[in-house]
Amino acid sequence: MARALSPRRKMLFTAAGWTAALLLFFPILWTFLTSFKTEGEAIALPPSFFFFDWTLENYFEVQERSNYFHHAMNSVIIAFGSTFLGLLIAIPAAWSMAFSPGKGTRGLLMWMLSTKMLPPVGALIPIYLIFRDLGLLDTRTALVVVLMLMNLPIIVWMLYTYFREIPGDILEAARMDGASLRKEITYVLVPMAVPGISSTLLLNVILAWNEAFWTLNLTAVDAAPLSAFIASYSSPEGLFWAKLSAASTLAIAPILVLGWFSQKQLVRGLTFGAVK
Amino acid sequence: MGAITLENVLKTFDDTTVIHGVDLTIDDGAFVVFVGPSGCGKSTLLRLVAGLEDVSGGTIRIDGEDATAVPPAKRGLAMVFQSYALYPHMSVYNNIGFPLKMAGLDRSAIRAKVEAAAATLNLTPYLSRRPGQLSGGQRQRVAIGRAIVREPKAFLFDEPLSNLDAALRGTMRLELSELHQKLATTMIYVTHDQVEAMTMADTIVVLNGGRIEQVGSPLELYRRPANLFVAGFIGSPKMNLVDGDAAQRFGAGTVGVRPEHLRLSNDSGDWQGTVGVAEHLGSDTFLHIEVDGIGKMTARAGGDFEAGHGDRIFLSPQSDQLHRFGADGLALQ
Numbered sequence: 224m225a226r227a228l229s230p231r232r233k234m235l236f237t238a239a240g241w242t243a244a245l246l247l248f249f250p251i252l253w254t255f256l257t258s259f260k261t262e263g264e265a266i267a268l269p270p271s272f273f274f275f276d277w278t279l280e281n282y283f284e285v286q287e288r289s290n291y292f293h294h295a296m297n298s299v300i301i302a303f304g305s306t307f308l309g310l311l312i313a314i315p316a317a318w319s320m321a322f323s324p325g326k327g328t329r330g331l332l333m334w335m336l337s338t339k340m341l342p343p344v345g346a347l348i349p350i351y352l353i354f355r356d357l358g359l360l361d362t363r364t365a366l367v368v369v370l371m372l373m374n375l376p377i378i379v380w381m382l383y384t385y386f387r388e389i390p391g392d393i394l395e396a397a398r399m400d401g402a403s404l405r406k407e408i409t410y411v412l413v414p415m416a417v418p419g420i421s422s423t424l425l426l427n428v429i430l431a432w433n434e435a436f437w438t439l440n441l442t443a444v445d446a447a448p449l450s451a452f453i454a455s456y457s458s459p460e461g462l463f464w465a466k467l468s469a470a471s472t473l474a475i476a477p478i479l480v481l482g483w484f485s486q487k488q489l490v491r492g493l494t495f496g497a498v499k
Numbered sequence: 500m501g502a503i504t505l506e507n508v509l510k511t512f513d514d515t516t517v518i519h520g521v522d523l524t525i526d527d528g529a530f531v532v533f534v535g536p537s538g539c540g541k542s543t544l545l546r547l548v549a550g551l552e553d554v555s556g557g558t559i560r561i562d563g564e565d566a567t568a569v570p571p572a573k574r575g576l577a578m579v580f581q582s583y584a585l586y587p588h589m590s591v592y593n594n595i596g597f598p599l600k601m602a603g604l605d606r607s608a609i610r611a612k613v614e615a616a617a618a619t620l621n622l623t624p625y626l627s628r629r630p631g632q633l634s635g636g637q638r639q640r641v642a643i644g645r646a647i648v649r650e651p652k653a654f655l656f657d658e659p660l661s662n663l664d665a666a667l668r669g670t671m672r673l674e675l676s677e678l679h680q681k682l683a684t685t686m687i688y689v690t691h692d693q694v695e696a697m698t699m700a701d702t703i704v705v706l707n708g709g710r711i712e713q714v715g716s717p718l719e720l721y722r723r724p725a726n727l728f729v730a731g732f733i734g735s736p737k738m739n740l741v742d743g744d745a746a747q748r749f750g751a752g753t754v755g756v757r758p759e760h761l762r763l764s765n766d767s768g769d770w771q772g773t774v775g776v777a778e779h780l781g782s783d784t785f786l787h788i789e790v791d792g793i794g795k796m797t798a799r800a801g802g803d804f805e806a807g808h809g810d811r812i813f814l815s816p817q818s819d820q821l822h823r824f825g826a827d828g829l830a831l832q
Contacts, residue, residue, distance in 0.1 A: 399577060417588075
């Protein structure tokens with residue numbers, strides 16, 4: 224039954240929604256505005272909101288000092304690479320958990336999730352040493368592998384949830400129709416799970432894109448993605464808010480655009496199965 | 500080619516045994532119906548034949564060859580599911596063609612077979628649609644089309660008509676029977692609806708509690724039920740079962756009389772009772788009668804039989820149509 228809201232309550236809820244949205248968005252907006260200020264204006268008190276001398280100087284300087292496109296390319300490779308590799312492993316894993324569960328499946332899922340409860344720094348030294356000995360420090364391969372491992376539990380869990388919404392009958396029908404396990408997954412399961420798989424992909428690309436702990440600790444120059452590019456503006460010569468903001472804006476712009484265009488898919492995927 | 504033999508087939512889930520050592524021989528070309536109440540194991544038995552469940556013991560032979568460990572894809576059987584289980588992301592054409600694609604046929608061969616199947620099933624105008632754009636009956640036909648294109652050794656139907664409305668169910672029942680006559684391929688059909696079982700089957704297998712109660716032709720089961728369970732399950736309205744003194748008079752623990760084998764009279768008879776409800780169907784009248792000293796009985800009379808609530812009436816079982824059962828529930832010869 225539809226719940227009717229009185230106009231006053233409706234206004235109240237709308238105001239609450241806008242307040243929450245603005246609170247969430249404000250840091251991004253402030254970063255964006257600061258990136259167009261001079262360093263002096265960036266730290267001025269009281270801060271000016273819109274009325275300052277707009278300048279692109281920070282962007283030129285950032286591009287001059289470091290190679291944005293090199294880092295952006297690293298980010299793309301690491302974020303998409305780790306997500307695709309993760310999907311490749313997680314799809315069969317989630318299939319077996321959703322459609323052929325055993326006695327230990329529930330425990331296995333919880334155990335996988337529990338690895339996310341460990342602070343990553345706890346694993347830093349062993350992983351650093353292993354990668355050093357393998358000669359993988361500051362390589363994109365290392366980051367693809369590490370970020371894939373970090374996000375794998377989330378990928379498996381998300382896919383597992385989506386797959387469970389798919390009627391087992393349909394997969395059994397494919398089996399009766401002569402499909403091998405591989406064909407059952409590629410021709411029937413994956414196409415049916417497209418909304419779920421794409422939202423998993425998007426969410427994990429975003430997580431990997433914004434990941435800063437491993438990218439900062441395992442890279443220096445060659446494999447450094449945009450998160451390392453931002454960080455390089457935050458320390459050595461004191462804080463340069465305007466340049467840091469310009470770097471941040473450049474770093475989040477691609478993922479913001481991607482998120483904007485795929486938000487419909489993302490929302491659909493995140494609520495997949497909630498309503499039939 | 501499609502003779503199926505089950506030898507001492509056993510199925511357990513954890514500690515629960517759902518199929519207790521079933522032996523069954525299904526001849527090539529037969530239309531066999533597994534019927535029984537919910538939870539009797541009929542669907543499980545079908546899934547064991549399909550290979551979708553692994554047997555816990557015993558052997559399944561298809562055309563004489565041991566198929567117990569053969570995966571479902573390799574058994575050469577086709578299955579139609581209760582939910583139709585169509586591929587929602589594929590067109591009707593691709594749904595029907597899917598098994599052929601899996602078998603590695605080339606495009607032109609697939610096209611020829613899909614078009615032939617679609618013509619048989621009146622699906623030609625719908626080939627480019629998705630399952631979501633079809634009615635229940637059309638979806639069912641697509642599911643059947645997907646099964647027939649691959650020319651399987653046997654068809655397995657798992658309650659295929661239970662999602663359809665009554666009128667469509669009647670039509671599809673007829674179509675399936677015609678399809679069986681045309682293809683002459685073995686069909687195993689699972690249902691809880693004994694009308695479907697009676698009208699379609701060559702052979703009915705009545706299951707109860709994971710065991711076969713009786714195997715026989717519809718009329719055999721109707722005329723000579725082997726035990727009380729089959730007697731009560733087959734026939735609509737149900738057979739009247741009478742025990743106690745009234746049964747002992749006939750030298751049995753329980754006697755069974757079908758509603759149409761009770762003679763009704765206003766003047767005299769073996770038993771007397773009061774009419775509770777009279778259902779006038781036009782062709783028949785079903786009378787639900789509270790019989791003195793026995794309990795509720797159902798009698799079937801002609802459509803013009805006049806009786807109403809509260810009328811007193813006499814009933815007499817036709818002695819040559821009486822079913823006698825011993826204390827163990829088995830039919831007495």
